[in-house]
Amino acid sequence: MKQRYLIIIGLITLFLAxxxxxxxxxxxxxxxxxYALVVLGLVLLTGVGGxxxxxxxxxxxxxxxxxxxxxTTEQLPEWLSWTAGSPWAGLLVGILLTxxxxxxxxxxxxxxxxxxxxxGTIAWGISLYYLFGTMSSMGGHTGISGLPSLNIFGIxxxxxxxxxxxxxxxxxxxxxxxxxxxxxxxxxxxxALKGGQLMAESMGINTFRSKMVIFLISAIFAALSGxxxxxxxxxxxxxxxGLQMGIDYLFMALIGGAASVWGxxxxxxxxxxxxxxxxxxxxxxxxxxxxxETIVLGLLIIFMMQRAPGGLWLILVKLTPVSWRNQHRIKVxxxxxxxxxxxLPKKGDLLLEARHVTRRFxxxxxNNNMSLQLHAGExxxxxxxxxxxxSTMFNQLSAVDSPSDGEVLFLNQSLSxxxxxxxxxxxxxxxxxxxKLLPTMSALENVALGAHMRxxxxxxxxxxxxxxxxxxxxxxxxxxxLNRVGLGDHLHTEAGxxxxxxxxxxxxxxxxxxxxxxxxxxxxxxxxxxKEKQALAGxxxxxxAEGLAILLVEHDMDFVMNLVDxxxxxxxxEKIAEGLPEEIQTNPxxxxxxxxxxx
Amino acid sequence: MNLQIATLLGxxxxxxxxxxxxxxxxxxxxxxxxxxxxxxxxxxVTFGALTMAAIQMGKLPQLEWLLLGLTCIDCxxxxxxxxxxxxxxxxxxxxxxxxGYAATLVILVHTLPLAELPMGAQILLTLALIVPLxxxxxxxxxxxxxxxxxxxxxxxxxxxHVSMVGTGLLxxxxxxxxxxxxxxxxxxxxxxxxxSQTLWVIxxxxxxxxxxxxxxxxxxxxxxxxxxxxxxxxxxxLGISPVFAGKVTFALAAFIGSASGILIAPITTLYYxxxxxxxxxGFVGAIIGGLVSxxxxxxxxxxxxxxxxxxxxxxxxxxxxxxxxxxxxxLIWRSMTSHHVEDDE
Numbered sequence: 001m002k003q004r005y006l007i008i009i010g011l012i013t014l015f016l017a018x019x020x021x022x023x024x025x026x027x028x029x030x031x032x033x034x035y036a037l038v039v040l041g042l043v044l045l046t047g048v049g050g051x052x053x054x055x056x057x058x059x060x061x062x063x064x065x066x067x068x069x070x071x072t073t074e075q076l077p078e079w080l081s082w083t084a085g086s087p088w089a090g091l092l093v094g095i096l097l098t099x100x101x102x103x104x105x106x107x108x109x110x111x112x113x114x115x116x117x118x119x120g121t122i123a124w125g126i127s128l129y130y131l132f133g134t135m136s137s138m139g140g141h142t143g144i145s146g147l148p149s150l151n152i153f154g155i156x157x158x159x160x161x162x163x164x165x166x167x168x169x170x171x172x173x174x175x176x177x178x179x180x181x182x183x184x185x186x187x188x189x190x191x192a193l194k195g196g197q198l199m200a201e202s203m204g205i206n207t208f209r210s211k212m213v214i215f216l217i218s219a220i221f222a223a224l225s226g227x228x229x230x231x232x233x234x235x236x237x238x239x240x241x242g243l244q245m246g247i248d249y250l251f252m253a254l255i256g257g258a259a260s261v262w263g264x265x266x267x268x269x270x271x272x273x274x275x276x277x278x279x280x281x282x283x284x285x286x287x288x289x290x291x292x293e294t295i296v297l298g299l300l301i302i303f304m305m306q307r308a309p310g311g312l313w314l315i316l317v318k319l320t321p322v323s324w325r326n327q328h329r330i331k332v333x334x335x336x337x338x339x340x341x342x343x344l345p346k347k348g349d350l351l352l353e354a355r356h357v358t359r360r361f362x363x364x365x366x367n368n369n370m371s372l373q374l375h376a377g378e379x380x381x382x383x384x385x386x387x388x389x390x391s392t393m394f395n396q397l398s399a400v401d402s403p404s405d406g407e408v409l410f411l412n413q414s415l416s417x418x419x420x421x422x423x424x425x426x427x428x429x430x431x432x433x434x435x436k437l438l439p440t441m442s443a444l445e446n447v448a449l450g451a452h453m454r455x456x457x458x459x460x461x462x463x464x465x466x467x468x469x470x471x472x473x474x475x476x477x478x479x480x481x482l483n484r485v486g487l488g489d490h491l492h493t494e495a496g497x498x499x500x501x502x503x504x505x506x507x508x509x510x511x512x513x514x515x516x517x518x519x520x521x522x523x524x525x526x527x528x529x530x531k532e533k534q535a536l537a538g539x540x541x542x543x544x545a546e547g548l549a550i551l552l553v554e555h556d557m558d559f560v561m562n563l564v565d566x567x568x569x570x571x572x573x574e575k576i577a578e579g580l581p582e583e584i585q586t587n588p589x590x591x592x593x594x595x596x597x598x599x
Numbered sequence: 600m601n602l603q604i605a606t607l608l609g610x611x612x613x614x615x616x617x618x619x620x621x622x623x624x625x626x627x628x629x630x631x632x633x634x635x636x637x638x639x640x641x642x643x644v645t646f647g648a649l650t651m652a653a654i655q656m657g658k659l660p661q662l663e664w665l666l667l668g669l670t671c672i673d674c675x676x677x678x679x680x681x682x683x684x685x686x687x688x689x690x691x692x693x694x695x696x697x698x699g700y701a702a703t704l705v706i707l708v709h710t711l712p713l714a715e716l717p718m719g720a721q722i723l724l725t726l727a728l729i730v731p732l733x734x735x736x737x738x739x740x741x742x743x744x745x746x747x748x749x750x751x752x753x754x755x756x757x758x759x760h761v762s763m764v765g766t767g768l769l770x771x772x773x774x775x776x777x778x779x780x781x782x783x784x785x786x787x788x789x790x791x792x793x794x795s796q797t798l799w800v801i802x803x804x805x806x807x808x809x810x811x812x813x814x815x816x817x818x819x820x821x822x823x824x825x826x827x828x829x830x831x832x833x834x835x836x837l838g839i840s841p842v843f844a845g846k847v848t849f850a851l852a853a854f855i856g857s858a859s860g861i862l863i864a865p866i867t868t869l870y871y872x873x874x875x876x877x878x879x880x881g882f883v884g885a886i887i888g889g890l891v892s893x894x895x896x897x898x899x900x901x902x903x904x905x906x907x908x909x910x911x912x913x914x915x916x917x918x919x920x921x922x923x924x925x926x927x928x929x930l931i932w933r934s935m936t937s938h939h940v941e942d943d944e
Binding site: 107114119124254286293295 | 757768769
């Protein structure tokens with residue numbers, strides 16, 4: 001509740017500021033607002049999504065130049081004549097242009113490893129800067145002047161203290177929709193990008209799409225800022241859109257705290273003021289009139305990355321008393337409707353089958369001619385000594401890897417050309433040997449990630465929170481699954497603060513949340529205490545009775561022998577035995593593999 | 600365009616391409632061993648060129664103070680670390696050696712008649728001033744972050760670049776500089792004059808590339824660095840220190856960067872902020888090599904040099920744009936051919 005009061009006080013201060021402050025301060029505030037809008041996009045991209053771009057300034061330039069060209073050119077080309085020189089048409093064209101460029105840049109870099117987006121945006125930022133400077137229709141290095149001022153409802157925003165309201169109103173709306181997005185199904189998918197993309201894909205999240213969404217949003221925020229800038233200054237030239245400014249925007253995000261939307265505002269404010277002050281102060285001690293503030297800013301960023309990577313916002317949050325801190329609890333509406341469930345296959349149906357699967361890594365044969373079958377309503381254990389090739393087999397079954405020879409069939413479809421995301425959508429869900437959770441997100445949100453595929457509402461709905469109904473249904477499902485696995489007391493606990501055993505159970509709840517018909521569990525009992533193991537065995541028995549097919553890789557023989565229906569034993573990449581638990585316990589080949597030969 | 604112009608442009612392209620290839624190789628070297636994209640490499644180029652120019656004009660390069668200052672910070676960090684554990688004789692000797700080295704250079708620069716020195720000595724002095732900055736840079740800025748995500752390393756790399764450009768302005772001033780060519784003679788190839796500096800650049804580049812190749816293929820230290828590049832954790836378990844590997848690669852990068860600067864300083868006028876765009880073209884070459892392949896990166900860099908030279912002739916205003924859009928087809932190709940979702944560290 002206290003956060004709400006703070007926001008209201010802040011808004012009133014913002015509203016009153018132009019009435020009391022001198023023009024110079026208002027101009028400064030306008031700049032801070034314009035910068036913060038760009039930095040907000042970077043918070044989404046860098047702080048939340050774990051990617052980065054140095055080309056934001058170029059997107060600002062695109063927005064600014066689009067409107068400058070349309071509103072000042074006397075003889076517009078035929079295909080632009082519909083715009084009639086209106087700034088609003090300029091805004092539309094700027095945003096469309098930006099979206100096209102961002103989609104293209106994203107398409108060529110976002111599938112590659114994380115270094116290509118920053119490098120690509122550096123190249124893009126420099127190219128656009130030179131392009132603006134060279135094209136005579138864009139005024140070359142002198143730029144374009146004489147832009148009209150904006151007009152809203154007959155009020156001309158021709159002075160700094162008038163456009164101030166528009167800038168800050170747009171910024172506040174941007175902050176609002178960004179927070180909305182992050183606090184939604186799509187937002188969870190975006191936040192999952194940092195926790196390893198393999199996990200996100202296994203939950204049916206299209207990580208490429210999520211990355212594209214935030215890159216696009218951040219580019220459009222930048223273009224919007226450029227449009228506002230152009231009509232505030234009523235003059236554009238290439239300088240403020242160069243790579244230097246692109247770097248400054250990133251620095252603002254880092255100084256403010258890239259993980260929070262408020263960090264954007266703080267960073268833009270602090271860096272703008274600091275730069276002002278350094279530009280006044282440094283020439284006094286160093287002489288000359290160079291841009292020495294860059295030395296200080298660069299060192300400051302290095303220091304912050306080494307000592308306080310969370311930025312100033314995180315420091316501020318830590319300074320406030322605990323009772324003030326936002327005890328952000330997501331409310332779950334238990335009256336929400338249940339999510340529809342898929343009908344489970346008939347008991348005994350063949351669901352997953354490996355046929356003569358061989359996987360070679362160079363000369364090493366990790367899996368050799370492995371075959372196994374998994375039916376609905378049974379628990380199958382895959383066991384074997386360390387290095388037997390169980391994990392490789394697990395990867396073949398879950399389509400993370402594809403076999404060199406042979407094939408895996410799931411619901412009678414070959415998995416050879418399927419991705420782990422497609423397999424998840426077909427109804428296979430899994431846990432990971434090394435737990436892959438988002439440690440700073442609550443248990444509830446982590447589990448809700450599993451229900452990603454069961455929601456339909458997209459980004460646009462999320463931005464304006466028009467999907468609350470569906471969101472409640474997803475959260476209710478997550479809560480149900482958490483209760484079911486026995487973590488009902490930990491709905492709002494940060495996943496990272498749970499014990500390892502609880503984290504494993506949490507992964508099972510997340511997998512169940514996707515309403516699967518096949519569950520693949522990688523060492524689910526590791527790190528669990530005796531009671532927890534019993535509870536887990538109880539849960540798995542219940543799931544089996546419901547008709548799920550469960551395959552588990554496990555080392556705990558007590559756990560396996562008392563639970564499973566059938567066992568497949570592997571050694572040196574090959575199947576050495578298959579059968580009922582009692583048969584396996586007396587099988588000489590298995591005894592030799594585990595205990596060594598008799599001689 | 601006639602043959603004469605084409606040869607001239609080709610000559611320019613080859614010279615620049617050779618430099619970009621050198622830079623691309625050190626970018627790859629640093630990246631594979633430390634995961635750092637060394638954006639400040641370009642500053643070593645400008646520092647090299649501008650220091651050389653200052654020495655030839657008989658001016659104090661000022662860089663000696665930067666070296667001394669950074670060495671002092673480095674050494675006090677070393678001492679602080681030791682004070683917390685136990686003083687170790689060898690480490691103390693190391694500190695004394697580093698301080699002595701920096702102090703000697705300051706004295707040398709201030710007593711020698713810089714402008715009258717033979718060119719070989721001027722080059723040695725320049726390298727002696729700049730190369731130690733590489734390992735110090737690693738120690739101060741990157742070593743504390745060795746386990747950080749690569750995004751953080753990239754950001755720090757950019758921040759170091761920004762700081763170094765500012766420092767360059769502080770040390771060398773805003774004026775551009777050009778140095779004397781290594782030798783004045785030229786060669787006639789038919790009707791075309793070949794500049795001797797062009798040959799110098801190409802020969803030295805080839806020499807350096809071959810030397811690096813031999814060092815990496817044949818020596819134990821080279822193999823240790825390659826091992827670190829292949830698998831950092833594995834190399835560590837075999838007793839190869841990642842700190843050592845980082846410092847060595849940074850020293851090599853500083854050496855190659857400043858040597859490149861010295862090589863091209865007689866051909867182009869360099870300013871304190873010219874380094875960035877030069878190193879970025881090295882990056883274009885490295886990207887063409889997929890950030891892993893040395894031969895591809897070298898070929899790509901020469902192509903960058905050529906495209907740059909010829910676009911100078913046809914569309915000089917769009918030269919930079921054409922060069923940077925060169926990476927697009929390679930990005931598209933790599934995007935199309937990559938299937939599996941990559942889990943970034």
